[in-house]
Amino acid sequence: xxxxxxxxxxxxxxxxxxxxxxxxxxxxxxxxxxxxxxxxxxxxxxxxxxxxxxxxxxxxxxxxxxxxxxxxxxxxxxxxxxxxxxxxxxxxxxxxxxxxxxxxxxxxxxxxxxxxxxxxxxxxxxxxxxxxxxxxxxxxxxxxxxxxxxxxxxxxxxxxxxxxxxxxxxxxxxxxxxxxxxxxxxxxxxxxxxxxxxxxxxxxxxxxxx
Ligand SMILES: C[S@@+](CC[C@H](N)C(=O)[O-])C[C@H]1O[C@@H](n2cnc3c(N)ncnc32)[C@H](O)[C@@H]1O
Numbered sequence: 001x002x003x004x005x006x007x008x009x010x011x012x013x014x015x016x017x018x019x020x021x022x023x024x025x026x027x028x029x030x031x032x033x034x035x036x037x038x039x040x041x042x043x044x045x046x047x048x049x050x051x052x053x054x055x056x057x058x059x060x061x062x063x064x065x066x067x068x069x070x071x072x073x074x075x076x077x078x079x080x081x082x083x084x085x086x087x088x089x090x091x092x093x094x095x096x097x098x099x100x101x102x103x104x105x106x107x108x109x110x111x112x113x114x115x116x117x118x119x120x121x122x123x124x125x126x127x128x129x130x131x132x133x134x135x136x137x138x139x140x141x142x143x144x145x146x147x148x149x150x151x152x153x154x155x156x157x158x159x160x161x162x163x164x165x166x167x168x169x170x171x172x173x174x175x176x177x178x179x180x181x182x183x184x185x186x187x188x189x190x191x192x193x194x195x196x197x198x199x200x201x202x203x204x205x206x207x208x209x210x
Contacts, residue, residue: 005106008137009048009125014075020089021078028081028089034068034099037114041066045149046120047105048137052080054122054190059084059098065117066097070105077102109145119146119156123192123203126162136168140175147178147210156208159188161200170206178208 042065049055049069059067071077084095101108127135146156160166173180185205193203
């Protein structure tokens, strides 16, 4: 991260990891770093995948694509690693197309020329207090960075149950060249969405394209 860049995420570490999770972080994670990505294969990126339920779903649905997830919260990364490996710590066959960047996605994007067919951002941290607004990830500068990394027909799919943040993101998108559509998508179930659905309104989705 550039020195003065503002952090868009909360904790990097939560409850203590299990011995198995630490082993997976030491051995499996380095082996699935998103390096040497093919230029001719379809690439999909999910930003802030949490514990990775949706990332795993895309990976199973699209076995011919490489699915890259970026997430700085190490407990989430460890949960995903547990879910995609078998008892001998090998990646399960249906998840061989997953790559993980365990840090701030902006660092990943600034160091790759890769272009993505889809970029998913589901339930980005809303930072609801006015004094935290500068922590919001989906500002115009970040959307412009994403736009550079879209294939010609590529799309950014954003979903949030925080309607004020949704409107804020839409306004940020208007400061970019991106075209905005509001699709009528069925609710995409993620851990965050399941945990919060009793207290928050249903998610709204937005698709941005060049
Ligand atoms: C509210 S959680 C939602 C997680 C998941 N998408 C879900 O719906 O269950 C937002 C996630 O975005 C991650 N995040 C925040 N800033 C990020 C960044 N700059 N790069 C990658 N992930 C980020 C956080 O660590 C957190 O796990």
